[in-house]
Amino acid sequence: MAHVIPLLFLLSSSAAWADVSIGGFAQGGYALGTSSNPDGGDFKSAEERFQLRIDAASGPFGLFLKTDAAWEHAGENADIELREAYANYSADMWDLRVGRQVITWGTGDLVFINDVFPKDYAAFFSGRPMEYFKAGIDGVKIGLYPSFASFDLVLVPEFEQDNYPDGARFHLYDPMPGVTDRSRENPASGTKKPEIALRIYRNIGGFDASAYFYRGFWRQPAMIPDNPAAPSRITLTYPALSVYGASIQGSALDGVVNLEAGYYNSCDDSDGSDPMIPNSQARFLVGYQRQFWEDFTLGAQYYTEYMIDHAEYDKNLPSGFPAEKKLNQLASARATQFLMHQTLRLSFFAFYSLSGGDYLLNPEAKYNFTDHVWGALGGNIFGGGHEWSRFGQMDKDDNIYIQARYEF
């Protein structure tokens, strides 16, 4: 953030802002578990939150600030969170955004291949509004718009990990529960290792086509034991990763069809022989959505992860560790119905792992009482598969959530 603040001062002193707008909200969000948390608590989350947004523009310059102040009951702590804070410059053929910002690209619905940017799974699983699923990056985004294609280049000086649920509130599978001596190794510590992401996109025959490149790190830590046979100490580390991908999306079959693929090159385990570091993968997604009647849309996705060197992985996996499959397949469905002049939204989202048998269900009803006040009631239901499956491990973490927001 340090590099943004001088820029803010510079802009605020040198330009008269033609247009400043202020907005935000006050919100309460509470997710009650249907069984107790590992630490004995009942709530997956319980918080009041206040957000302030300031948007200023003057000619080609722009500034945006979005910051939250929250009081979390379950952990009894107050938190100030800078969600976004950036400066913009926009020219005819290029633009620049510097600071904390959210980057979203790719075609999946809660399935990510080329959207390699940080996610907050804890927020998602504990019933917080969807916008909290995406976390910001501190970096620079450069957009170049020559006539033949558009380019988005993202440079991040310091890697940030995904946020996963807390073991005190969620029942998370741990393959080495006896080892309590754990340390975290940040790839950005020591020599600063930056991340770089690139997207090139254009319209091809009525379809939105994109190519992607990423060089950085896995955002989920790998657990490296000092001795896999008899571990006494675990280091959490973020192995190097490169992703090469492409997507295409457009109108077809009376709906919208999307195809996306990516090759995940796990650079620190290029021969696939280290079972503690993720193997290289090929990921593929096909999706379809269609409006069947007024205000009712149905979407379906099929997603697969293919482990490149499964034989090597299998050969080197210590006994006692759950083995990952060569092919992981996931299906999802989303149904959305708007009612009462689009003030009531009923939605249902389901993930089902075809290879693991575990699932996540998320029904939700959201009602806009007025233009300023909305409330939502929903649930997250996990289960199936094994105690180490992605959703299966959270079998006892089903929760019902309620959110209410006053927006101004």
Added chain:
Amino acid sequence: MKQSAMFLLAALLSIVIPARAFAASADEIMKQSQAAFLYGGADFKARVMMKLIDKGGRERVRELSMIRKNFGEPGVNQKYFIYFHQPADVKGMAFLVNKYPRKDDDRWLFIPALNMVRRIAAQDRRSSFVGSDFTYEDISGRDIEDDNHSIVKDERIGAADCHVIKSAPKGTDTDYGHKLSWIDKSTKLPLKEEYYDKRGELFKVFSADEVKNIKGFPTVTKRSIKNLQSGHSSEAAYIKADYGIGVEDGLFAERYLRQPPAKWVE
């Protein structure tokens, strides 16, 4: 004999030709009306205040900037860029529509909280536009060839001489059985539309409540639509409107969905 045959032919023609001309002109009037109502100028920009009013009189507000550009002749391709100013929870949301005759629209939606552009499925142009009583067709037009049009009568609305045109959908996938339109003979604008359900009962009424001349284009600057069955109604008023503003083709792109240029969404 030859003379009487010629006379007969002339008599037949005098019956046949005007009737054919009459049938053709209902289509022609609707085409002219669509051109005047939805295709005026090379491009168009408006700041629109929309009110959604329920049976109990409770109001919701949708305030938006709409930029439209024609590609080709009236009735052919158009692109729309729509940016929402109000209510607060959709502020910054932007919407891009590529409209083609005889083909589904391409639609993209930008959700600012996630900085996400989504392509959205859009098969039904009779769907409500942002929860209002206006449909996508009311905003961007309905294909003339989708209905059989006929002139019912002439009638005055206020001081305006109008053609009254009956339009009956050729397909069965509409929410109404037929529509009557009052088309102002001088401006070609629809001043009133009545929608009848499939049993022939009047259920929805559109009215042009204010017409202003903007840069030589007669423009409906206030309009309303009332659903007589539900009691819900919607009003849309142009706070600002302008034609021929020189919108570049490049505006209708993902770049500007994510970051709309201030000069177009003021």
